[in-house]
Amino acid sequence: MFRRFAISCVLLLVALQSGARTRPHYGGTLRIETEGDPWQQPSGIARRLVYDGLTRIDAAGSVQSALATGWEADSGNHRWEFHLRPVVHFHDGSSLTAAAVVASLNLSCTANCPWSAVHAVGSSIVFTNDAPMPNLPALLAGDDFLIEAVGSAEGSAPQANVGTGAFQVASSASGQLALKANEAGWQGRPFADTIEIRSHRAVRDQWLDLSLGKTDVVEVPAELIRQAQQQKMVVVVAPAAELLAVQVSETGALSNPQLRAAIACSVDRAPLANVIFQKQGEAVASVLPQSLSGDAFLFPVDRDLNKSHALRGGLTAPALTFAADTDAIMQLAAQRIVLNLREAGFNATVTGTAATQHADLTLRRIPLQGGSSSAVLDQVLRAAGETQLGTASNPAALYKAEHTFLEQHTLIPLVDLPRAYALGPRVRDLHLNAGGMPDLADASLGDTP
């Protein structure tokens, strides 16, 4: 009897202790390390913590209210009116007004905007455009259109990096950014008191720090997800968060669509997905991931070198420039594509940066920030420099729009890439949003084991 009682007590204590550890705790400092700049547009990790958008995409891909509490459009989707959430303040204490939102949007979107005009009407923001904007709420959830203070109410010079987000800047020095919880945040106080972001850390160093308990969240590039899992790291993955694609210039050496088509046929996607990205990506020839559109299989991914030669038709293309980011994996992918192109009769040279304005080919990672299929297509088209965004409302029309766009061969989709982070043992409830970015405001810290 006593023995049973004793065992029951022990089990109860263990259960209580376990429950205490799984409950979210307020307080503590969450430490994150990144390879890039936390403020880098559009997807720097600090931006989502400090700024909010008018809307947001939830984990299911649905558009939810954020700084805007509601919105409505006219019948043709040419005019949208977003109603601003009342009693929201920037971190500097100034009120969030429709005018401030318009000023921020005008600052962040200077060209190729989804709208032609935006203005404040009372506590509402009105967007107008000649073409319909059916996906504007989803687009406004993107990292490009986060709202930041561009001028204080008193007209004084604005402070840098002031938003309405769950965290505000506490200090920034020598590659280390400290954010503190915004106690008066409209969305409530986050669990962590502070977040320390250590930037410009190599991935291997991040992993070492994680193993030594010096940090709580580190980046895991797609090509290293497999390795991280083999090392028993706790990895959270957002599949198809980025589209690896080659953007082809319509001008210059590749103004001939036949040559662009020949290039598209010559690229062998399988080695990119299976070898370079270690089977963590999915070779695609469509803009939309299969999981989103369901018709990606209709776009053939196999390489067709004979067709490429036929399309080239004996034309000798001049030497092409191929821009790619300087990180090793992008350079490797670019070199592999150049090797493919060489077999198809194209002579391309890889240059060291994707910022090359006049490159004939550019290897890009295009963020897929979530939302409906139509919204994601709009995001990609906009990222590809298209000004005429889609208006498709059903899967058939969406497929047609995607197919029409890809027929131009100005963007050659290659691989859908996941985005992943490895977590330390203290981190609780950290999820990645639809765009693959960590939702740190909802994460908490458990007790140190």
Place this chain on the structure above:
Amino acid sequence: MSLRQRLLLLFSLTVAAAVAAVAWTVLVRIRHVFEQRDQEETTLFVSQFQREFQHRSAETAAAVDRLASTEHVRAIAFEIVQSGDAAPYLTEAPVLAQESQLDFLEIITPDGNVVSSAQWPARFGYPEPAAKETGQAAFLKREDLPDGSTALGLFAVRSIHGAEPSIRLVGGRRVDRQFLADLPVAPGMQVALYSVPPPGANATQNAFDTKQLVGTAGDLPDAERYGSLVESALKTGQQQTALIDLTGQRENSANVTAIPLKDQAGNVLAVLLVALSRAGMVEAQQHIRAIAYGVASGGILLAIAFSLWIAARVSRPIEQLAHAAEEVAAGNWDARAPEQGNDEIGKLARSFNHMTAQLATQREQLVQSERVAAWRELARRLAHELKNPLFPLQLTVENLVRARALPESEFDEVFRESTATLGAEIANLKTIIGRFSDFSKMPKPELERIDAKDVLERVRSLYQATAAGEAQIDFVLHIARDPMPLMVDPELLHRALSNLVLNAMDAMPNGGQLTLAAQPVEDKIELRIADTGQGLTPEECERLFTPYYTTKLHGTGLGLAIVQSVVNDHGGTIAVESHTGSGATFIITLPKATA
């Protein structure tokens, strides 16, 4: 050129030629020896270099061997074979290459495809033909690189132990400028590498391209000078050696050996140039040559000095003998040559002295004889000259004695005639005595600067009328246009010329032509007096200037002697040219007056 100078020249030339011949022979021999040593040295260094190159090849093969034996690599091979998934090892080759200090490394699947490549990471999945060369020694291979260029490397292929089917490693090291720089080279040696452009490149395979030639310090200056040697090595595929002049100066030349480097198929992929500078050898040669020239010059100078001494020693007695002979010739019969030694020169000197002494004695005797003869001739002349007036004097005196018996009137007439005859003959005697007196008392010349033309004009003007009147003699004057200044006593010269003119007129009793001529001959003035008379015999010509010798019936034989005396007193000479029946020409040569 004197005997001493000729001897000196002869000795000097002989010695100099001998020294030059010896020096040339020595230099040629030294050069030959140096060239031979240079060739041997080059061969030695090239063979050493080749051994070093082979050593590097073996090192590369050993490095790949060691890598293939490591546990890590064997584990990779095992995993690839077991799982059939090579993707996780995409980035292994660069890491392994860095650890093994290899420039090239590829992991190859059993079917010959690249798993991971250090030199071209994007080449995974592509076949690597070189993987078939498993187990062989290191070989040369041209490797394609991502930037479109190619690189040469020493490669080795090794299977990884324990994995079946076998995974292979193809590893290698670059054969480039750094490779060359790491090779040990001897002082004065330079190495360079000529990379043959890959097939399909713009350049022709066997045509030399300076851009493809690199040395340990980068591009080679004057790379085009190696062109023919490289092309020769490329064409023949054999090692070639040539002497290459790098800057046009001999000390900057080099013995260059071109070693073709071939791949497994025997294609020449590169040419290794091993250049051994000849600067040291040339410097040594120049040093030796400078010493040889110095010694030769010193020897020649010493030989000249010695020749000078020998020539002086040999020629001095002869010079003294010659000097003595000159003295004797000048009339110093007391001159004697030094009698030194008992050699030929000494004997000659003694003979000369003896001969001179004998000649002096004989001359003295001859002078005595001539003096006696002269006195006899003088006595004969005086007797002859005085006998002619004395005979009429004797007859007149005897006639006057006989006339003493005649009546006084007749006596007076005879007396007057006799006294007249006596006076005339006595005057004749005075004249004869006066001439002898003049000959014995020739005056000292009082020199003046006059022109020869004036002298001849004066003579012609004096005698032309006389000659043209009675004797029907034509005067002809040939005088050169150039000035002919003379420093002479005008009166004495006029008297001498007058004497010759009168003789010429005497030689042409039936008329003829008398020519007076003057012309400059070098630094002298030549005066000619020529007639067209009967001329003179050679004997007469020979004795013509002897005092008291005459060919005339009433001559004293002193006229031409006086002329010769005048000419001699003015430093000149007189000569006669004549042939019987063709007249005679007297030639007076006097020194031209200086300005």
